[in-house]
Every structure is written in structure tokens, then in C-alpha cells.
Amino acid sequence: MKHQLDFEKPILELLRKLDELEKHPQSQAMGEEIAVMKTKIAEMRRQIFASLGAWDRVKIARHPKRPFMLDYVALAFSDFSELHGDRLYADDHAVVGGLARLDDHKVVVIGTQKGRDTKENIRRNFGSALPEGYRKALRLMQLAEKFGLPVISLVDTPGAFPGIGAEERHIAEAIAVNLREMMLLDTPMIAAVIGEGGSGSALGIGVADRVLIWENAYYSVISPEGCAAILWKERSAAAKAAEALKISAKDLLALGLVDEIVPESAGGAHNNPAETASMLKAALLRNLEDLKKLSSPDRLKLRYDKFRAYGRFTEKIETAAMPAALASLAASLAPPAAAAKAGAPSSPPSILAFPPGNSAASSPALQL
Numbered sequence: 001m002k003h004q005l006d007f008e009k010p011i012l013e014l015l016r017k018l019d020e021l022e023k024h025p026q027s028q029a030m031g032e033e034i035a036v037m038k039t040k041i042a043e044m045r046r047q048i049f050a051s052l053g054a055w056d057r058v059k060i061a062r063h064p065k066r067p068f069m070l071d072y073v074a075l076a077f078s079d080f081s082e083l084h085g086d087r088l089y090a091d092d093h094a095v096v097g098g099l100a101r102l103d104d105h106k107v108v109v110i111g112t113q114k115g116r117d118t119k120e121n122i123r124r125n126f127g128s129a130l131p132e133g134y135r136k137a138l139r140l141m142q143l144a145e146k147f148g149l150p151v152i153s154l155v156d157t158p159g160a161f162p163g164i165g166a167e168e169r170h171i172a173e174a175i176a177v178n179l180r181e182m183m184l185l186d187t188p189m190i191a192a193v194i195g196e197g198g199s200g201s202a203l204g205i206g207v208a209d210r211v212l213i214w215e216n217a218y219y220s221v222i223s224p225e226g227c228a229a230i231l232w233k234e235r236s237a238a239a240k241a242a243e244a245l246k247i248s249a250k251d252l253l254a255l256g257l258v259d260e261i262v263p264e265s266a267g268g269a270h271n272n273p274a275e276t277a278s279m280l281k282a283a284l285l286r287n288l289e290d291l292k293k294l295s296s297p298d299r300l301k302l303r304y305d306k307f308r309a310y311g312r313f314t315e316k317i318e319t320a321a322m323p324a325a326l327a328s329l330a331a332s333l334a335p336p337a338a339a340a341k342a343g344a345p346s347s348p349p350s351i352l353a354f355p356p357g358n359s360a361a362s363s364p365a366l367q368l
Contacts, residue, residue, distance in 0.1 A: 188291035
């Protein structure tokens with residue numbers, strides 16, 4: 001089978017045997033054997049996918065048959081009307097957005113779109129947004145705020161495009177502006193990581209009141225291959241890097257970086273896109289109803305507090321060790337003895353000096 005993953009081989013072998021049984025001339029008389037085989041396949045699939053590591057889930061998130069943003073729009077939304085352009089430079093086809101309905105709710109849906117083949121991937125820039133893509137997304141979000149429409153972001157991108165043209169048009173500034181403005185938009189916002197959640201490209205449309213993630217998606221500041229190249233000096237250490245980065249859905253939920261894990265159909269979303277889309281729709285509707293119950297000030301405060309709480313620090317400098325460290329730094333900042341004897345002007349007070357009445361011992365431990 002094309003696009004099979006290495007850990008799927010035992011399942012595919014059983015599926016091949018099942019297909020042979022079903023095509024057998026006496027298949028009707030083999031009903032019991034076929035039922036046993038189907039049960040065995042379902043149990044094997046459950047066991048394999050329950051024990052997958054982070055790198056295996058990255059492979060599923062990148063599966064070429066996995067549903068993309070526009071697939072979910074077609075399956076979970078209705079009356080989608082795409083809007084184009086950033087009104088400043090151009091229309092980025094890697095970022096798609098427009099008006100739609102989610103059951104009875106009128107919404108603005110935005111997301112990153114990949115291609116199915118080489119031609120479409122080139123048009124969509126492999127799902128890597130350009131500066132005009134982020135500016136288009138922000139324009140649509142501000143339009144949603146103006147008309148009181150919730151914003152739903154579907155994230156599936158390996159990262160922002162790092163080309164010369166993108167830098168010349170200030171891609172970092174475009175992402176930064178989005179981060180600021182999304183924190184302040186006065187409308188309910190939900191972001192869902194449906195595949196790859198790569199770096200600032202994902203966060204550029206991912207600041208929201210609720211952040212959902214697919215069971216087999218990942219969300220990371222850097223790709224496992226990029227991390228491996230930096231820390232282990234070889235891309236072959238990507239599996240090790242994926243585990244160290246804690247980028248799987250379960251790890252992200254435990255760290256408080258996402259709010260909910262959306263389950264996928266058995267064997268991954270690519271095995272049953274329609275069923276997975278129905279799970280997405282149910283999760284979006286449930287969270288949207290909850291957000292609409294909140295007042296605007298409460299919702300904005302919860303959004304702000306949510307992202308301010310990101311990051312956990314465990315290392316400490318004990319107070320007992322501080323005086324020696326400060327003394328060493330002060331000594332290194334002091335003027336040479338010869339210059340002091342010659343009447344050279346004294347150096348300005350060290351910024352590490354404690355105010356009168358305070359001491360290192362009386363100060364709380366520093367958090368790193």
C-alpha cells in the first residue's frame with residue numbers, strides 16, 4: 001500500500017489477508033472467520049496506536065493522505081465563502097480564510113493549507129505562510145470582530161516560509177503583530193492543531209481562548225529534524241529530539257499548552273476523514289457554546305492569563321549560594337588596584353548591589 005508507515009505493516013498484512021477472505025468464492029460460508037479477522041485487526045490497531053512514541057505521531061501528522069484544512073471545511077462547515085488578499089501586497093495561497101457556518105453559528109474560519117501533489121504544493125507553498133498570509137488572516141479576524149463573529153483557526157504548517165522575499169516583507173513583524181492583536185480581539189476564538197503545528201507560523205494564527213489538538217498532531221517551537229541538527233549535529237536523531245521536545249498531544253496537555261485533545265478515527269484521521277471531521281465539529285461546537293456564555297471582559301482576561309501562564313521553571317539558585325556568586329561578580333567589576341591608588345574615579349555602583357537594609361540572604365531565591 002502506498003504511503004504506509006513502518007508501524008502499520010502488521011495491520012496492513014492482516015488487511016491483505018482479510019481482503020483475500022472476502023474475495024474468496026465461498027466467503028459467505030466463512031463469515032465467522034472473517035468476523036474474527038476484523039476483530040483481530042481492530043485490536044491490533046488499538047494496541048499499536050496506543051503505544052506510539054512522539055516521532056511516530058509526527059509521521060502521522062505529516063501523512064500525505066491526512067485531511068487538510070479545506071477537507072475539514074467541506075466536511076464540518078457549510079456555506080464557506082473564501083476571502084482573498086491582505087489589501088497590502090498579495091494573496092497568500094498557503095493561508096485560506098473566509099465566512100462559513102458551523103451548524104447555526106456564523107463564523108470566520110482561517111487555516112493553513114497544504115497540497116496533495118507537487119503542483120498544488122508549489123501553489124500552497126507546502127503550507128508555509130508568507131507575510132501577506134498572516135496579514136490576510138489578521139484582516140479576516142478584525143472583520144470577524146467588527147461583525148461579532150467567532151474565529152476558528154485550523155493549524156497545519158511545518159513553519160513560516162524563511163525565504164529572502166519573506167524577510168524583505170517583514171515576516172517576523174507580521175507574526176508579532178498577529179500575536180499582539182489576537183490577544184486583544186473581542187470575539188470568541190478557537191484554534192485547532194490538525195496536523196503540524198510548526199514554530200511561530202502556527203502561533204501566528206493560534207492565539208485563542210481555547211487551543212485544541214488532534215490526537216496525532218504535534219505543536220512545537222522547532223521541528224524534530226531542526227532540533228536534532230542543532231543539538232545532536234545530525235538529523236538522524238530526530239526521533240530522540242521528538243521525545244525530548246515533548247511535542248505530542250498528551251505531553252502538551254500535561255504541560256498546559258493545549259486545552260483539549262480531539263480523538264481521531266481508528267488508525268489516524270487519514271483512515272476515516274468523515275468520522276474525524278464529525279469529532280472536530282462536536283469539539284468546536286462544545287467549546288464555542290462555553291465561550292459564548294462568558295462576558296467579554298472575562299473571556300479576554302482568561303485568554304491573557306492562559307498565555308501568560310505558559311512556561312514552567314524548576315531550577316533555583318539557593319540563597320546560601322548567592323553571596324559568594326555576587327562577591328565574585330563584584331570583584332570582576334571592580335577597578336584595578338593600581339588605578340584606585342592613582343586616584344582614578346571610582347566605578348559606578350554595581351547593579352547587583354542590594355538597597356540599604358537588604359541583603360542577599362534576606363532576598364528570595366531567584367527563579368531561572
